[in-house]
Amino acid sequence: MLKNYFKIAIAVLKRRKxxxxxxxxxxxxxxxxxxxxxxxxxxxxxxxYPEVNRERSLYITTLQQKNVKYFSQQNGPxxxxxxxxxxxxxxxPAKVAISSLFSPTNTYINNKKLVINLKYTNDAYWDVMEYKxxxxxxxxxxxxxxxxxxxxxxxxxxxxxxxxxxNVVGKYIExxxxxxxxxxxxxxxxxxxxxxxxxxxxxxxxxxxxYKHKSLMGNYTAILLGNSKEDLxxxxxxxxxxxxxxxxxxxxxxxxxxxxPYLGSFLRATPLGDSRNGGIxxxxxxxxxxVLLFMLxxxxxxxxxxxxxxxxxxxxxGVRKAFGASGMTLVGQFIVENIILTFFGCIIGIAxxxxxxxxxxxxxxxxxxxxxxxxxVLFFSLVACVVFGLLSxxxxxxxxxxxxxxxxxxAQ
Amino acid sequence: xxxxxTSENVLQNSHIINHQNVMISLKNIEKVYRTDTVETxxxxxxxxNINKGEFLSIMGPSGCGKSTLLNIMGxxxxxxxxxxxxxxxxxxxxxxxxxxxxxxxxxGFIFQSYHLINDLQVLDNVELPLLYRNSSAKERRQLSIExxxxxxxxxxxxxxxxxxxxxxxxxxxxxxxxxxxxxxILADEPxxxxxxxxGSEIMDILLQLNERDGTTIVMVTHDENMxxxxxxxxxxxxxxxxx
Numbered sequence: 127m128l129k130n131y132f133k134i135a136i137a138v139l140k141r142r143k144x145x146x147x148x149x150x151x152x153x154x155x156x157x158x159x160x161x162x163x164x165x166x167x168x169x170x171x172x173x174x175y176p177e178v179n180r181e182r183s184l185y186i187t188t189l190q191q192k193n194v195k196y197f198s199q200q201n202g203p204x205x206x207x208x209x210x211x212x213x214x215x216x217x218x219p220a221k222v223a224i225s226s227l228f229s230p231t232n233t234y235i236n237n238k239k240l241v242i243n244l245k246y247t248n249d250a251y252w253d254v255m256e257y258k259x260x261x262x263x264x265x266x267x268x269x270x271x272x273x274x275x276x277x278x279x280x281x282x283x284x285x286x287x288x289x290x291x292x293n294v295v296g297k298y299i300e301x302x303x304x305x306x307x308x309x310x311x312x313x314x315x316x317x318x319x320x321x322x323x324x325x326x327x328x329x330x331x332x333x334x335x336x337y338k339h340k341s342l343m344g345n346y347t348a349i350l351l352g353n354s355k356e357d358l359x360x361x362x363x364x365x366x367x368x369x370x371x372x373x374x375x376x377x378x379x380x381x382x383x384x385x386x387p388y389l390g391s392f393l394r395a396t397p398l399g400d401s402r403n404g405g406i407x408x409x410x411x412x413x414x415x416x417v418l419l420f421m422l423x424x425x426x427x428x429x430x431x432x433x434x435x436x437x438x439x440x441x442x443x444g445v446r447k448a449f450g451a452s453g454m455t456l457v458g459q460f461i462v463e464n465i466i467l468t469f470f471g472c473i474i475g476i477a478x479x480x481x482x483x484x485x486x487x488x489x490x491x492x493x494x495x496x497x498x499x500x501x502x503v504l505f506f507s508l509v510a511c512v513v514f515g516l517l518s519x520x521x522x523x524x525x526x527x528x529x530x531x532x533x534x535x536x537a538q
Numbered sequence: 539x540x541x542x543x544t545s546e547n548v549l550q551n552s553h554i555i556n557h558q559n560v561m562i563s564l565k566n567i568e569k570v571y572r573t574d575t576v577e578t579x580x581x582x583x584x585x586x587n588i589n590k591g592e593f594l595s596i597m598g599p600s601g602c603g604k605s606t607l608l609n610i611m612g613x614x615x616x617x618x619x620x621x622x623x624x625x626x627x628x629x630x631x632x633x634x635x636x637x638x639x640x641x642x643x644x645x646g647f648i649f650q651s652y653h654l655i656n657d658l659q660v661l662d663n664v665e666l667p668l669l670y671r672n673s674s675a676k677e678r679r680q681l682s683i684e685x686x687x688x689x690x691x692x693x694x695x696x697x698x699x700x701x702x703x704x705x706x707x708x709x710x711x712x713x714x715x716x717x718x719x720x721x722x723i724l725a726d727e728p729x730x731x732x733x734x735x736x737g738s739e740i741m742d743i744l745l746q747l748n749e750r751d752g753t754t755i756v757m758v759t760h761d762e763n764m765x766x767x768x769x770x771x772x773x774x775x776x777x778x779x780x781x
Contacts, residue, residue, distance in 0.1 A: 130662060130669055137657030445653045448614055449714070450642025450670035452635045531614040535653060 128462065135463040138435065139470075145431055146467075152424035153471025153514060154478055157507055160417065161479035162486075165497040170318045171389045172500075176255040177322055177349075183254070184350040184361055185321065185391035186213060189342060191378035200378065201395040203227060205344025206246075206330055206337040212368050214248075218361045219350040223247070223254035226333070226345045228324045231302040235287055242283060242301045245324035246333045246346075252278075254351045255322055260284075262295035262310030269309075270329040277306035280314040282493065283325040301326050302334070316495035321347055321388075342375050350385055361385060421510065428464075428518035436460060436526045443526055444534030453527035460526065464519030465512060472511035476504070560626070561722060561754045562588040562611055567620035569606050569777075580606045581617070582777040590721070593748045593755045595765040598774035604758040605726055607774065611756060612645055612724045613637050625721065642670050646715030650727035652707040654699040660686070660710050661695040667718040685713040689743055705736035712743055716753070723747065725757040729764060741767060 139146045173180035186209070191200045204213075206224065214222045228243040252264035257278075265276045279287070279299060288294045298305045306328055315323045330337050335345075350365070352358050365385040374381035386394055390406045398405035398412075436443075446456060476499075483497045569581040581603045588594050588611075596604045609615035610622060613629055622629050624644055632640060646667070654663050664682040673681075686692045689709040699707055708728060715723050725744065729737030741764050747753045757768065765771050773781035 129675070130658075130665075133662065134655070134657055141657065441653055442655050445655065446666065447638065448612070448641060448645075448647050449667040449718075450638050452638035454635065455638070455670065532609050535614075535649070 131459050131462045132466060134459075135466040138439070138463065139467065142435065142438075145435060149428055149431055149467060150471045150474060152427050153468055153511075154475035156421060156424045157472060157475030157510070158478040158482060160420070160510075161476065161499060161503060161507060162482055162497075164500060164503040165479075165483055168500045168503065169316075169495060169497055174319070175313070176257045176315060177319060177388070178256045179254065179351055180388050182352045182355045182358065183388070184219075184352070184358055184365075184385035185388050186348045186350070186365075186383060186385055187321070187391040188383070188395045190380075190382040190395055191342070191374045191376065192380040192382070193378050194380060198378075200343065200376065202343050204346050204348070204383075205339060205341050206333075206346045207340050208342050208344065209346050209348045210248075212372065213348050213350065213365070214250075216350065216361065216364050216368065218352070218357060218364045220353045220357075221250045221254050221351040223251040223349040223351070224330070224346055225251050225321065225327075225348075226330070227320075227347065229345075233287070233299075233301050240286055242287075242325045243323070244301055244326050244328065246330040246337075247327055248330055251327075251349075254349050257312040257315075257322075260311045260313060261293060262308065264327075265309050265329055270331050273331040274329065275304060275306045275332050276309045276329065277301075278310045278312055278327040279308055280325050281311055282314040284308075284311050299326065304332070306332075314494040316492050318492055318495055321349065342372070342381070421514070425514060425517050428468075428514070429521055432460075432464060432518055432522040433525065436522045440526075440529060440534040443529055444531050444536075447531040447534065457520070457523040457527045460523035461516060461519040464523075465515035468511045468515035468518070471514075472508060476507065559589045559591075560587045561590045561592070561624065562586075562756070563621075563623040564607075564611065565621040565623075567607070567610060567617045567622070569603070569610065569615070570618040580777050581610070584620070584774075584777075584779050586772065586779070588754060588756060590754055591748070591752045592770060593745070593768040594757070594770045594772060595768040596756065596758045596772045596774065597760065597762070597765050598780075602774040603777040604774055608724050608726050608756060608758050612647060613641055614647075638670070642667055642718065644720055644722055646718065646720040646723045648708070648711050648715050648723065648725035648728045650730040652699070652704075652711045652731075654707055654710055654714075656699050658698075659695065660691065660697050660699065660702070663699065663710055664713045664717050666714055671718070681717050682713070685717040686710075688716065689713045703736075704732050705739060708732060708736075708740050709743065712740070712747075716747060716751075719751075720753070722754045722756070725755065727758050727760065729759065729761060737761070737764065 187203060188201055189204050192198070209224045214224065216222065224247065226246040228245045230241050230243050233240050233242050249265070249267040249270055260281055264278055265274070269276050277299060284294050287299055288297065294308050294311060297308050299308055306326070317323050350361050352361055362385050369381065369383050372381050384394055387406060389409070393399045393405035393409060396405065398408045400408070443456060479499060483499065487496055564584055564586045567581055567584040568579070571578045571580055584607060596607060598604050606615065610617050613622070629637070629640065661682050664685055665678040668678040668681060683692060683695065686695060689712050691706060691709050691713065694702060694706060699710065702710065728744070729740050732740060744755055744757065745767060748755050759765050771781065772779060
């Protein structure tokens with residue numbers, strides 16, 4: 127029977143090519159957008175190189191100070207002093223990576239301007255992150271304490287600054303009018319990895335700004351690495367306890383900060399932010415509603431097209447009923463047909479997604495970003511196909527099954 | 539060939555005598571079509587018994603209720619009042635699922651405009667009734683080929699309906715009607731869209747089915763010549779049985 131349904135489904139698809147195109151376009155286009163969007167989100171928020179330990183890490187990217195009386199508020203990254211004094215000294219994290227936000231500096235090579243993004247880090251930064259060293263190694267605590275002008279550079283920077291040479295460890299690179307000796311070269315990181323992206327990584331001790339200044343706000347972020355995922359609540363609690371004792375500065379009367387998962391750390395200062403997980407649950411909830419609404423449009427479109435398509439086939443419905451098909455059998459048939467249609471739409475959508483991701487990866491739209499289809503997303507896309515098929519097939523099929531045989535036969 | 543009047547008399551008498559042989563029984567059938575403003579009486583108090591193995595034709599002017607009566611016999615439409623029994627089963631209380639199963643086992647239909655599914659090949663069209671039974675694909679194929687052989691179309695199995703002539707389409711429709719070996723075939727103007735030669739061919743097939751297999755056939759027709767070939771003739775006028 128399924129073979130018969132399949133045959134008729136294919137024949138119906140071939141019969142009204144424009145309707146078929148509209149239906150398939152609606153399904154595949156929606157799916158492609160969803161897959162590509164989730165690939166982006168996954169790339170940005172997932173535990174990708176070099177932040178592969180995100181599952182057992184908490185981030186402090188934003189501090190918040192408020193003045194309740196004047197309704198004023200200050201949000202921003204922390205100072206090195208704050209992170210070194212209050213965060214690095216926590217007992218529960220295994221390691222605390224401290225690094226500045228990247229800042230662009232200009233350098234010139236063969237009279238050609240080169241923008242280099244500079245990041246200051248502590249030594250634990252290289253233990254928390256899992257950079258792939260192509261040559262050399264990271265700078266040590268001793269070198270940091272000595273204030274050595276030493277640097278780890280990205281592979282792209284090596285290529286742009288030194289050209290196509292086999293080894294650059296020990297050579298000097300100039301940035302911000304300072305000569306740094308290259309200690310190592312790491313595989314480049316895409317700019318979408320806000321915490322770990324840079325072209326040049328140097329010790330915080332060589333920073334031109336006063337890293338010892340005791341203000342709370344500054345230009346640094348921290349990653350708190352736990353021994354396991356189970357350690358995170360303890361780390362969170364210990365940090366919360368420390369924060370509760372910190373007095374705000376700069377005339378503010380409330381100080382707020384939290385150690386959150388990566389995404390939550392950025393959401394904390396937004397209207398979505400909350401103290402539990404930084405607002406990720408709210409974001410997922412809003413995202414799900416958006417996806418649902420987004421999928422609802424092609425579903426409604428499909429329902430509409432399906433109704434007119436099914437009603438065109440009223441003679442067939444009449445004949446099938448006359449020869450023994452019950453209303454429920456026909457509902458089953460039309461749902462199966464619709465699932466076949468949505469399945470084709472999904473196949474096209476998935477193929478289109480792979481193609482678009484390939485084009486995006488090759489176009490180097492965002493340097494070093496490699497988008498891939500998340501298998502979980504792929505699985506849910508296939509589930510979405512079935513839901514699509516059911517949603518858009520059930521109502522037209524139900525309407526059609528109520529058709530009287532005589533009415534259906536006369537409608538030809 | 540038996541003259542129509544004679545055969546009617548003979549079979550009407552035999553119907554009275556062989557009450558146990560009744561295949562289709564209609565009792566006081568009324569059919570009313572209602573719209574917001576108009577009520578139309580399509581069938582008025584029709585009572586009719588059709589015996590097993592009988593070939594009955596229904597005639598009457600357009601709009602007199604012939605097709606409505608046939609549809610009610612075929613359980614494709616429900617009467618407003620009255621009872622329909624088929625093979626001694628009261629069909630009034632059957633739900634959609636049971637009605638479907640009943641139609642599938644007991645009835646075969648032939649329509650004036652064939653009602654073949656143009657997207658399916660001839661063989662797939664013929665096996666349609668068997669899809670709704672628990673028969674294997676192999677069995678379905680076998681029975682469909684046999685049915686097509688009976689109507690002389692086994693060489694057109696892989697064709698689509700649009701590639702066939704009107705006569706061939708109707709033969710496919712007959713094959714579809716007989717493939718499930720139903721005891722009753724209901725034919726609504728089966729020769730109405732065909733020229734006289736083709737019409738005669740189709741009629742010969744129906745007569746053969748009736749004589750050889752003992753299938754009960756009820757046929758709506760406008761053609762007196764065709765009606766004369768059947769055992770009994772019922773005439774309707776304005777929804778009332780006049781003969």
